[in-house]
Amino acid sequence: MLDSGLRVRPDPHCIRGEPVPGAFAHVSVGEPIPYDSPEIQQARRDVLAWWIGLLGETLICVTTLALDSVHCVGAITVATDASRFADDPFARSFPAVVVQSDLFCRVVPPPGPVVERYSGVAWPGGRFDG
Amino acid sequence: MSSVATVFTDLELPDHTGRVRTLSELAGGDPLALFFSRGWWCPKEQRFLRGMVALQDEFEVAYSRLVVVSIDTPEVQSAFRAGLGARFTFLSDSGRRYLDELGLRETTDTVHHPYRPAAFTLYPDLRVHRAYNGYWYWGRPTTEEIRQDMRAITSAIRPDWELD
Numbered sequence: 001m002l003d004s005g006l007r008v009r010p011d012p013h014c015i016r017g018e019p020v021p022g023a024f025a026h027v028s029v030g031e032p033i034p035y036d037s038p039e040i041q042q043a044r045r046d047v048l049a050w051w052i053g054l055l056g057e058t059l060i061c062v063t064t065l066a067l068d069s070v071h072c073v074g075a076i077t078v079a080t081d082a083s084r085f086a087d088d089p090f091a092r093s094f095p096a097v098v099v100q101s102d103l104f105c106r107v108v109p110p111p112g113p114v115v116e117r118y119s120g121v122a123w124p125g126g127r128f129d130g
Numbered sequence: 131m132s133s134v135a136t137v138f139t140d141l142e143l144p145d146h147t148g149r150v151r152t153l154s155e156l157a158g159g160d161p162l163a164l165f166f167s168r169g170w171w172c173p174k175e176q177r178f179l180r181g182m183v184a185l186q187d188e189f190e191v192a193y194s195r196l197v198v199v200s201i202d203t204p205e206v207q208s209a210f211r212a213g214l215g216a217r218f219t220f221l222s223d224s225g226r227r228y229l230d231e232l233g234l235r236e237t238t239d240t241v242h243h244p245y246r247p248a249a250f251t252l253y254p255d256l257r258v259h260r261a262y263n264g265y266w267y268w269g270r271p272t273t274e275e276i277r278q279d280m281r282a283i284t285s286a287i288r289p290d291w292e293l294d
Contacts (some may be wrong), residue, residue, distance in 0.1 A: 045190070048217040053147050053208055108149065111156045111197075111219040113190040127159035128193065128288070129254065 008073050011063035011125030017105030020060050024082035025101045029074035030094035032067050035123070039093050040064075040072050041115060044123060046089035048112035054087065055079050061107040064090070066122035078104040138164070138256040141199065141228055146207040146220040153197065154256060156219055160193050161283040162252040163276055166234055166245040166264075167200040170210040174247070174267050175200075183214050185273050190217070194280050199223055201244050236265075251279035259283050 008029075033040055047062060060078040067073045075090035082098050090096070110124035118126030141153045156162070165182065167175045182196060189196050196218035202210065207220040226243060229235045236246045247264030249271050260279050264270040271279070285291045 045217060049215070050212065053212075056147060108151075108155070109147075111145070111151070111158070111195065112217040113186040113196060114160070114193055115190045116193060118193070129159040 006067060006073065008065040008067055009122050010065055010076060011061075011107070011122045013107045013125055014061040014063045014076070014078070014104050017107070019102050019105055020078075020080070021102045023060050023078050023080060023101055023104055024085070025099050025104060026077045026079075026082070026085040026088050026091070026096055027074065027099060028076070028088060028090040028094035028096040029065065032071035032073050033093060034070050035064075035066075035072045035117060036070075043075070043089040043093060044115040047124075048110065048115070051077070051087070051089055052109045054084055055081075058084075059109060061104055062109060063107075063125065064123045066117075066120070069120045072122075076104075136258055138250060138252055138258055139228065139232065140256060141221065141223075143199070143221040143223050143227070144204050146204050146211050146222065148204045151219065151221065153221075156197050157195055157252065157254045157256065159254045160195050161254065161259075161280050161287070162195045162197060162256075163189075163280070164250045164252055165196075165198045166232075166248045167198050168236060168239065168244040168247060169200050169202045169242060170206055171242075172244075176214075178247075178264070178267075178270055179214055179216070181273055182218070183216050185276060186216065186218055188277070189280075192280065192284075194284070195219075197221060199228075199245065201226060201229075201242065249276075251276065251283065253283055254287060 058079040058081040062077045065074040074094045117123045199221045203224045204222045234246045236244045249262040251259040262271045
């Protein structure tokens with residue numbers, strides 16, 4: 001839940017496994033933007049094209065934050081090193097802060113090229129067969 | 131994989147970032163187009179993969195996956211992938227682990243020992259829908275053939291494919 005009172009949904013894989021202590025989370029949150037808007041589509045493409053590779057082994061997980069079946073209100077990238085966070089593709093659309101967190105789990109990053117969401121789950125989570 | 135196998139080997143190889151991946155994990159419940167490529171230096175591979183980069187704009191909205199396997203190292207694949215503008219996964223078999231198991235050792239390049247170009251369209255459980263021998267460039271699937279294969283697989287696995 002955000003300070004504003006909004007309930008948002010991350011990819012549940014990011015918070016359901018073994019947490020990585022002392023990680024850095026780049027939390028981008030702002031006004032809701034439709035997932036289908038060009039800027040949010042392009043941010044997902046950029047994650048697949050270079051953000052994952054740029055973070056390399058430091059990446060723990062990445063997830064968008066879904067408000068409902070249509071809107072994205074931000075994203076979180078979690079890594080063991082915060083030095084690359086200024087390049088976060090989602091920070092172009094949402095104000096971002098860096099926080100230290102023991103909450104997030106290591107999740108294998110999405111392979112691409114799919115940027116669409118699976119049944120409304122926050123990208124990149126979900127799949128059709130469970 | 132022999133030419134008569136119906137389920138593809140669940141390859142386990144590092145991707146272009148160095149993370150070990152399995153083919154079934156990469157499929158992720160979606161249809162998969164799998165390409166074996168000689169390597170970054172081959173003009174035929176460069177041309178063919180530029181075509182796949184154009185096609186990825188459809189894959190990204192069609193719940194389908196694209197994977198390329200070559201003997202390039204992850205670092206080389208990562209650079210090649212960036213140069214192409216690809217957003218799909220490359221798997222590195224720089225150790226030639228599956229070259230002979232799959233029967234895809236290139237015969238005419240005795241220096242690099244690369245894969246013979248080949249393409250497979252797979253169901254999410256890695257059953258083979260169709261195989262293409264890409265040794266001769268015209269043997270490779272066209273973008274339209276890949277579309278038709280993805281359509282056939284998708285129609286078979288998505289229960290809500292037909293209009294009521």
